[in-house]
Amino acid sequence: MNPEKNSPKMFLETVKKLREIIQETKVPIGGKLPSERVLAEQLQVGRSTIREALRSLELLGLIETRRGEGTFLSDYRKHQLVEVLSTFILQDIKTYEDVNETRQTLEKDAIRVICQKDKFKQHRIWDGFLLKLREEQVIREEIIREIIVLVGNRLTLKIWFLLKQFAGDPYVKEMSMDETTIWIEILENVKNGDEYKAISLYNQWLLLMNRSEV
Amino acid sequence: MNPEKNSPKMFLETVKKLREIIQETKVPIGGKLPSERVLAEQLQVGRSTIREALRSLELLGLIETRRGEGTFLSDYRKHQLVEVLSTFILQDIKTYEDVNETRQTLEKDAIRVICQKDKFKQHRIWDGFLLKLREEQVIREEIIREIIVLVGNRLTLKIWFLLKQFAGDPYVKEMSMDETTIWIEILENVKNGDEYKAISLYNQWLLLMNRSEV
């Protein structure tokens, strides 16, 4: 009747412990982790258990393994996760809509915040985008990302980035004339700090996207 | 130079094959998958490889395993995407500020959406909350959660719920008189669908919270 021995989901415990090790030993991104055999002895578990945990983290893109070399802490902007999850999750259209809605929520709020902060109003980045919008092709994603980056909330940025990958997104397509026009207006209102107009235009853009997406 | 001999991550191949099996045999949600031993023979790989793949999917919340029973396809609506991702996303973002801001973004948007949807305006739930607010003690968290639930975006709800846990949150404390007053006003404006007033009051509440949080 050892409650600690009961340990349901040993491998989940291992995942947790691995994370602790990574944090405590301050492994830098790209840094090398102890070998599987060492970890097994260190955590007093079998190598297979260690491997199950490591493989899970690998599928998440948290770590990267190279045969003959070792296991390395990876930069977690890997896509494997998205590919796997999308086939399971995005089958459900409702979920797909949820993702889009949530992403749009973050984008709208970013626009609002930018409009409210004085220091951003005269930011020369807007003029740069306006120039690009009028001359060359710009992707809406670049603009939106720039806005969110400027807000400075890294958590929002990361969530947005992940959601963007999940959405089948029309973000990478080239912009139509109508869209370009709208985004020029949006940026001009952002420059002036006119929150309501900017949001209103963003909503117009969403409607435009939905129409053309049929 | 045998490209097929390069063996690009057998276990990743296994993940893919498992996905195919699940789709082809049309395993329903909650349905049982073949046992690990059967899968191993079916895919002509060792059981350990199968397990590494299954454990990865389990960490993602795509499957559920019960010792002595088997492996089951879990409801992808309650996937652990957010939980898992946030675990490592939040580890390098210690800033509570980011967490709080993001959560407030979601809350504000929920309020906006509720105000805009006609069918919610006369919802009797508001009257219920108003009654409770005036008589007994209600926790702000309940109100906010109810609002987000009503919006109906499960992803947002999950993210919000998670953020709430990470934030040191003052949400569970009892409400002061001032707060109660503000929330009564918020709900009344929500009832009337007055988006701007509701948001404005919410912002007032945030200021109040920041002052008293010193």
Added chain:
DNA sequence: TAAAGTCGAGTGGTCAGACCACTTTGTAAT
């Protein structure tokens, strides 16, 4: 006959040991 108890087959959880393929490193031969 019906209820209770027992046992075995099947399942996931874990471990140990053994290879393999590959990379790095150190050493020996040139």
Added chain:
DNA sequence: ATTACAAAGTGGTCTGACCACTCGACTTTA
């Protein structure tokens, strides 16, 4: 000093063996 080769270390995989647990069929019992 350079090169060639062997050894050690690492992840990748397989096998077989237990354990703990669940469930259902069977036996026993009232």
